[in-house]
Amino acid sequence: QKEVEQDPGPLSVPEGAIVSLNCTYSNSAFQYFMWYRQYSRKGPELLMYTYSSGNKEDGRFTAQVDKSSKYISLFIRDSQPSDSATYLCAMKRTSYGKLTFGQGTILTVHP
Amino acid sequence: GAGVSQSPRYKVTKRGQDVALRCDPISGHVSLYWYRQALGQGPEFLTYFNYEAQQDKSGLPNDRFSAERPEGSISTLTIQRTEQRDSAMYRCASSPVGQETQYFGPGTRLLVL
Numbered sequence: 001q002k003e004v005e006q007d008p009g010p011l012s013v014p015e016g017a018i019v020s021l022n023c024t025y026s027n028s029a030f031q032y033f034m035w036y037r038q039y040s041r042k043g044p045e046l047l048m049y050t051y052s053s054g055n056k057e058d059g060r061f062t063a064q065v066d067k068s069s070k071y072i073s074l075f076i077r078d079s080q081p082s083d084s085a086t087y088l089c090a091m092k093r094t095s096y097g098k099l100t101f102g103q104g105t106i107l108t109v110h111p
Numbered sequence: 112g113a114g115v116s117q118s119p120r121y122k123v124t125k126r127g128q129d130v131a132l133r134c135d136p137i138s139g140h141v142s143l144y145w146y147r148q149a150l151g152q153g154p155e156f157l158t159y160f161n162y163e164a165q166q167d168k169s170g171l172p173n174d175r176f177s178a179e180r181p182e183g184s185i186s187t188l189t190i191q192r193t194e195q196r197d198s199a200m201y202r203c204a205s206s207p208v209g210q211e212t213q214y215f216g217p218g219t220r221l222l223v224l
Contacts, residue, residue, distance in 0.1 A: 099156065
């Protein structure tokens with residue numbers, strides 16, 4: 001079993017929809033949680049970062065971490081075609097050191 | 112400013128050859144990470160450095176893989192006696208001191224024939 005599980009999708013939604021992306025993990029030592037967005041043929045770019053449990057909002061994006069359930073989510077409001085990409089959750093135990101990634105969810109937002 | 116750069120962007124080699132992949136981190140970034148990403152998968156950790164010191168090499172698959180960062184800036188990932196299963200995208204990331212976030216480069220696509 002992988003340390004981080006993420007449904008690969010693909011997920012297809014109409015423009016304007018609310019998108020929910022999720023990951024579960026098994027290692028309770030993870031403290032730092034990130035969401036990366038990866039466009040085709042590009043490197044991952046950091047979208048959201050959260051330390052420990054709680055919510056964080058940035059524009060149309062909201063990240064949630066529930067450490068008791070070992071479950072993290074990313075919500076995208078008013079989705080746009082430009083949001084079409086692969087979304088990767090990632091986490092790590094300490095402030096430095098390796099990231100452990102999920103498989104990535106492929107999202108398509110159609111006009 | 113300039114982001115993380117990697118070279119070459121594409122490398123095709125024959126089985127049994129050695130390859131060297133280069134990473135130039137963002138200027139001033141202390142930490143440098145190497146990952147490998149298979150198609151349809153998330154990046155998988157290989158190794159990382161703080162300055163010139165290799166801190167963790169637990170993700171290197173076997174002793175054909177090695178990495179160095181002699182002056183605490185540019186890093187080289189070397190794969191000796193390449194095998195077809197080594198074909199993947201190799202990504203480098205860097206982060207500044209005191210920051211948890213990692214900034215990724217565009218990657219080197221390696222194809223072993």
